[in-house]
Amino acid sequence: xxxxETTSAPTQAPRKINIQVLGPIIAxxxxxxxxxxxxxxxxxxxxxxxxxxxxxxxxxxxVGMTFVITAGxxxxxxxxMAAFIAGLMILVxxxxxxxxxxxxxxxxxxxxxxxxxxxxxxxxxxFLITNMRIEAFIVTLGTMGIYRSLVxxxxxxxxxxxxxxxxxxxxxxxxxxxxxxxxxxxxxxxxAIAGEIxxxxxxxxxxxxxxxxxxxxxxxxxxxxxxVRILTYILLGVLVGVATIMYVPRLGxxxxxxxxxxxLEAIAAVIIGGTMLKGGFGRVWGTVVGVLILSLxxxxxxxxxxxxxYLNGAIQGVIIILAVILQRGRKAEG
Amino acid sequence: xxHFAAASIVALCAAPALAQDTTVIGVxxxxxxHGWAGGxxxxxxxxxxxxxxxxxxxxxxxxxxxxxxxxxSDIEDMVATRGISALVVLPFESEPLTGPVANVANQGVWxxxxxxxLSQEGIEDLYVAGDNTGFGQVSGxxxxxxxxxxxxxxxxxxxxxxxxxxxxxxxxxxxxxxxIEVLExxxxxxxxxxxxxxxxxxxSKYPQIDAxxxxxxxxxxxxxxxxxxxxxxxxxxxxxxxxxxxxxxRTMEGDEMIPANVTYPPAMIATxxxxxxxxMVSSAPVSGQFTIGSVLxxxxxxxxxxxxxxxx
Numbered sequence: 333x334x335x336x337e338t339t340s341a342p343t344q345a346p347r348k349i350n351i352q353v354l355g356p357i358i359a360x361x362x363x364x365x366x367x368x369x370x371x372x373x374x375x376x377x378x379x380x381x382x383x384x385x386x387x388x389x390x391x392x393x394x395v396g397m398t399f400v401i402t403a404g405x406x407x408x409x410x411x412x413m414a415a416f417i418a419g420l421m422i423l424v425x426x427x428x429x430x431x432x433x434x435x436x437x438x439x440x441x442x443x444x445x446x447x448x449x450x451x452x453x454x455x456x457x458x459f460l461i462t463n464m465r466i467e468a469f470i471v472t473l474g475t476m477g478i479y480r481s482l483v484x485x486x487x488x489x490x491x492x493x494x495x496x497x498x499x500x501x502x503x504x505x506x507x508x509x510x511x512x513x514x515x516x517x518x519x520x521x522x523x524a525i526a527g528e529i530x531x532x533x534x535x536x537x538x539x540x541x542x543x544x545x546x547x548x549x550x551x552x553x554x555x556x557x558x559x560v561r562i563l564t565y566i567l568l569g570v571l572v573g574v575a576t577i578m579y580v581p582r583l584g585x586x587x588x589x590x591x592x593x594x595x596l597e598a599i600a601a602v603i604i605g606g607t608m609l610k611g612g613f614g615r616v617w618g619t620v621v622g623v624l625i626l627s628l629x630x631x632x633x634x635x636x637x638x639x640x641x642y643l644n645g646a647i648q649g650v651i652i653i654l655a656v657i658l659q660r661g662r663k664a665e666g
Numbered sequence: 667x668x669h670f671a672a673a674s675i676v677a678l679c680a681a682p683a684l685a686q687d688t689t690v691i692g693v694x695x696x697x698x699x700h701g702w703a704g705g706x707x708x709x710x711x712x713x714x715x716x717x718x719x720x721x722x723x724x725x726x727x728x729x730x731x732x733x734x735x736x737x738x739s740d741i742e743d744m745v746a747t748r749g750i751s752a753l754v755v756l757p758f759e760s761e762p763l764t765g766p767v768a769n770v771a772n773q774g775v776w777x778x779x780x781x782x783x784l785s786q787e788g789i790e791d792l793y794v795a796g797d798n799t800g801f802g803q804v805s806g807x808x809x810x811x812x813x814x815x816x817x818x819x820x821x822x823x824x825x826x827x828x829x830x831x832x833x834x835x836x837x838x839x840x841x842x843x844x845x846i847e848v849l850e851x852x853x854x855x856x857x858x859x860x861x862x863x864x865x866x867x868x869x870s871k872y873p874q875i876d877a878x879x880x881x882x883x884x885x886x887x888x889x890x891x892x893x894x895x896x897x898x899x900x901x902x903x904x905x906x907x908x909x910x911x912x913x914x915x916r917t918m919e920g921d922e923m924i925p926a927n928v929t930y931p932p933a934m935i936a937t938x939x940x941x942x943x944x945x946m947v948s949s950a951p952v953s954g955q956f957t958i959g960s961v962l963x964x965x966x967x968x969x970x971x972x973x974x975x976x977x978x
Contacts, residue, residue, distance in 0.1 A: 378870055489697075489977055490704035583859070583862060583891050589857050589858075589859075592857075631867060634852060634863070634864055634867035634868070635870065
């Protein structure tokens with residue numbers, strides 16, 4: 333298990349682990365307290381459900397992004413990819429409606445289409461990065477533009493809308509759930525738990541960290557670097573598909589403005605959560621905390637008249653940087 | 667977008683052979699980044715296709731830009747490589763486009779400005795203007811007439827721009843003295859997802875909301891979804907704007923949540939292209955200003971504003 337030790341190298345001393353681990357959680361707790369003090373509805377069931385459900389899209393994607401970044405990669409295309417998959421899914425379901433009729437089977441076909449499209453898109457990114465040996469930044473910058481244009485083209489510059497009847501059938505996937513917990517929250521939780529287990533308990537998770545730490549050493553340790561890398565992008569692609577499955581029933585539409593900047597929000601969440609941007613160390617539960625921090629900032633700013641809405645972006649920026657400082661503060665000493 | 671690509675390729679191939687006896691008109695517009703712009707792109711393409719058929723002596727170059735600097739490059743390219751005689755431009759932003767368009771005008775090219783004015787007066791030969799203040803005013807007057815004194819509303823604003831500021835100013839002017847209380851205004855950025863989120867938070871924050879000024883039909887879609895999900899019954903209606911076909915249809919069918927709409931027709935780009943073409947091929951004078959008013963659409967007249975073929 334030499335790889336596992338490599339991963340924890342930046343956090344050797346136990347005292348340092350504490351502040352690193354606690355940073356994002358402290359930020360989250362502070363935000364929750366601030367929110368609760370500012371508006372009494374903040375902790376209401378409806379608001380908590382809203383925030384968690386809207387975090388699910390970025391959250392599911394960010395879990396996949398954690399693996400990609402841990403393995404030393406990056407994916408800028410996920411926002412465009414989500415828009416493209418949403419558009420494709422809507423087109424497929426609308427196209428099949430006359431032959432299949434409205435019902436659960438056609439929704440399942442749509443979901444399958446989203447997963448397959450995500451898998452293919454992730455494979456394409458991974459293939460170009462590992463087999464063609466092009467930098468991840470460039471490949472995914474390229475595919476980002478491609479998917480964004482494709483969805484605009486599919487929609488003819490407008491908006492793709494799911495058939496009204498289908499929307500009614502599909503709607504519960506976003507708005508309903510079990511025991512008062514809506515589906516997006518359940519799926520997000522399951523993805524996060526599975527991601528955490530894969531990252532910490534499986535060979536795949538340790539390989540990701542080893543490759544991100546030093547891919548040459550990983551290669552000498554007989555890790556199939558190319559295969560693991562490509563798998564991280566495929567995993568991310570499939571998770572983008574899953575996020576899209578949860579996104580489409582919300583408004584039943586996709587356009588060129590769908591998923592704009594999701595990639596940066598996902599990357600920001602991953603980094604706030606304690607994963608290192610240069611790779612080598614990843615923390616899935618930290619990513620989940622990062623996603624919640626980002627959603628809460630927007631929510632609190634909407635619920636209060638604290639600052640001019642023009643400054644929302646600035647507040648978000650400050651809190652992102654603060655969260656990372658809190659997390660890395662002690663590291664500079666060591 | 668595929669039509670544009672095809673059209674420009676055709677235009678490029680045809681140009682050298684016909685260079686002597688054709689007049690080239692350049693059309694520069696923002697890309698279809700939201701519903702309204704998508705409709706505007708559609709109408710621009712349709713006008714170009716129609717006019718190329720009607721006037722064989724006219725040739726069109728259509729370019730769509732994703733940001734102001736790209737639009738400046740497009741315009742420079744049109745002047746340098748296509749020798750345009752007229753330019754129809756819907757500026758992305760007024761400030762950055764003013765200088766470059768003034769340069770084009772100084773070279774003797776006819777300039778038609780659409781929707782957003784340039785920041786300096788007297789550059790353009792023809793100004794086909796959308797009436798943003800009027801848009802806000804008509805919306806505000808509808809609210810004032812249909813809500814009781816003391817009614818509480820929330821409003822969603824667009825992307826922070828001059829257009830948005832003018833609309834909001836017009837709206838605030840119109841509801842002044844009506845006793846309507848605006849609880850809060852927040853930017854929904856003319857985006858369905860953003861306005862869904864903002865509306866959810868409004869619903870958490872305010873236990874009683876009588877009506878919503880969504881100010882745009884894309885935002886109205888997000889607002890309606892949020893209201894439906896929350897199961898709130900206190901909101902009497904949502905007033906969108908710009909005349910998206912799905913919304914006009916619901917108004918036409920007497921949907922109580924969407925009793926009205928206020929137009930801000932994306933087809934104004936077609937008006938500008940047509941007028942410019944007429945100016946190029948005939949002696950009919952077309953210079954001056956042409957303001958396209960914002961009209962209140964209700965169940966009675968909705969049919970006149972329903973364009974099922976448009977993407978918007």
